[in-house]
Amino acid sequence: MYFGGVDVEELADKYGTPLIVTDENIVRENYRAYVRAFSEFKDEISSVYDVDICYAVKANGSIAILRILAQEGAGADVVSGCELKAAMLAGIPSDKIIFNGNAKTDDELRLAVETGVLLCLDSLDEAEALSEIAHGLQLPSSDQPSSDQPSLPVERERVHVAVRVNPDISVKTHPKIATALKNSKFGIPAADIFNTFRRISLMKLIKLRGIHCHIGSQILDVSVFQEAAEKMLRIASSLQREYDIDFVDIGGGLGIKYSEDDVQPTPHDLADALKAAFRVAKLRRPVKLVLEPGRSIVGNASILLTKVQSVKRTAERNFAAVDAGFNILIRPAMYGAYHEIIPASCMRTDAENNRTDEFEEYTIVGPLCESGDVLGEHRKLPRLKRGEILVIMNVGAYGLSMSSQYNMRPRCAEVLVCNGKTELIRERETFGDLIRHQIIPPRLLKKLHDCSTCMGFND
Ligand SMILES: Cc1ncc(COP(=O)(O)O)c(C=O)c1O
Structure with a gap:
């Protein structure tokens, strides 16, 4: 799948997932549509x-x-x-x-x-x-x-x-x-x-x-x-x-x-x-x-790339667990909002995918420790496998702006694409970002056990 002239699987490889990808031309065009309509x-x-x-x-x-x-x-x-x-x-x-x-x-x-x-x-x-x-x-x-x-x-x-x-x-x-x-x-x-x-x-x-x-x-x-x-x-x-x-x-x-x-x-x-x-x-x-x-300017200008971390088939449902949850996109959990979800490889031939494109119904869930961390239900998708990239559509509005660091998950990176070119516009947060403003009162710093490195993580 291409977005803004860029292969989204290559973006996922280069920048990691989850990743927000925003098409500059769509933002401009949506704004210009307002200017034209009200001129x-x-x-x-x-x-x-x-x-x-x-x-x-x-x-x-x-x-x-x-x-x-x-x-x-x-x-x-x-x-x-x-x-x-x-x-x-x-x-x-x-x-x-x-x-x-x-x-x-x-x-x-x-x-x-x-x-x-x-x-x-x-x-x-x-x-x-x-x-x-x-x-x-x-x-x-x-x-x-x-x-x-x-x-x-x-x-x-x-x-x-x-x-x-x-x-x-x-x-x-x-x-x-x-x-x-x-x-x-x-x-x-x-x-x-x-x-x-x-x-x-x-x-x-x-x-x-x-x-x-x-x-x-x-x-x-x-x-x-x-x-x-x-x-x-x-x-x-x-x-x-x-x-x-x-x-x-x-x-x-x-x-x-x-x-x-x-x-x-x-x-x-x-x-x-x-x-x-x-x-x-x-x-x-x-x-x-x-x-x-707001929404009508940026909503359809961004997609969210997320990687399947596990596929679990039970008598009740098939679950595809991905690395983005309501920490990145809260709209489905908060409003029951629908976002289309497509495998990034959907445009490839079966031979390239090395799979027979039989369809299965999936519940797409995030990694958070909440049963409500569901991104989509009853989604008929080609048989999924771990490592596959899914694309969640239309996340430009009230996506990252409503995101959180719940479960100590750093916010994801964001890239801007335009006519086949890509630029990073937000770095992925690190562990250091999560704890940057936290303070351990000195009286709590007394050594607990012999672990000289345990306070040394930065990212
Ligand atoms: C005061 C105000 N103006 C504008 C907006 C933007 O609305 P929308 O994104 O639906 O266009 C909102 C959204 O909640 C709002 O509260």
Whole structure:
């Protein structure tokens, strides 16, 4: 099997497994599909003066991928201080970054203020904390020289914010990734928005710019985006009576094709759904439309190569145990998500494979000490053998970004492929990486037994 013009078995040989392989051209093309789909939006819809596509860094925060998207002109949606730093390190300008999230720390609020990104507030509590921080940054305390004191970005006298709304939209996706249900932890219920705006408008150093929502992820039916946009635009229009609302963010959520049954909507379908919502909206002044796609930019751009470590045939099932588990790809265990799994040698002839291609049903399991460490069930595959490379498809979104070191398994390496060329973009972690930040209190260092080398492992 080839991916990005490269033989994946050669990659597994050279870099080892598990290995994430990302095709640069697919990332670029997915982003460009959004640009094309929304390029005419502002010409067709007079109430939209601009469209920003802010890639959701949480889907895949590899710096090389952020860099590719920065080159394409993307903005970023970030949800932590480190995602913000990663986006800026990759070259995404701060005026194209939105800082979302429902539990920002004081340090994160401070960083947002200092970098001048647009902050999306999730609660009144957060607004109050931000207001205090902004005052602290602008007004140096008397016992410190003012030159040491960080200040608000000079071009801005106030912190620009949006408020996340919970529009109460039920979407057909996994309940764990439906984020705008009535009882969701995110955002402020539509009924409380006016009161929230009134309270925030009294905070001198905060400038209310707009509203934000994100209704969920892996959404295949674009009509719910239209429903959400219609609700958001009704709220925006009412708010515009009193406030300078020039920003409406509809979040991300466009789904991708994981299985044969999935019909993948395109950014064009999304654009059409949103245009329909804007056409019936009665905005009092034009707004910037912001989108935060994650999965649909990177989801199909990466594959995971994993090696079969054992094949076990029991009366109940055939198990193929591989070297990647939910430590690398948690989606099947967490959401029951389906990922296609193919043997890397599937394109070879039987003679090359030295096997008769009889098919068997397998449960593909990872190496972790958890019964839930299952990557795929009821998979009909050619008879597998130890050492064989399996390819898990469409792992670019919420794959490595949700990975862990559970069972002390170092995270895997990642390579970028492009037109037949390969570059390493993430080194495989080592034992040293796993223990780097651990500390043994000196009182525990007393020799236990005669083992002079046992503390000496580094990798
Ligand atoms: C606030 C916000 N924006 C954007 C996204 C990206 O969603 P998706 O990857 O489904 O496009 C998410 C994902 O959870 C999110 O929480």
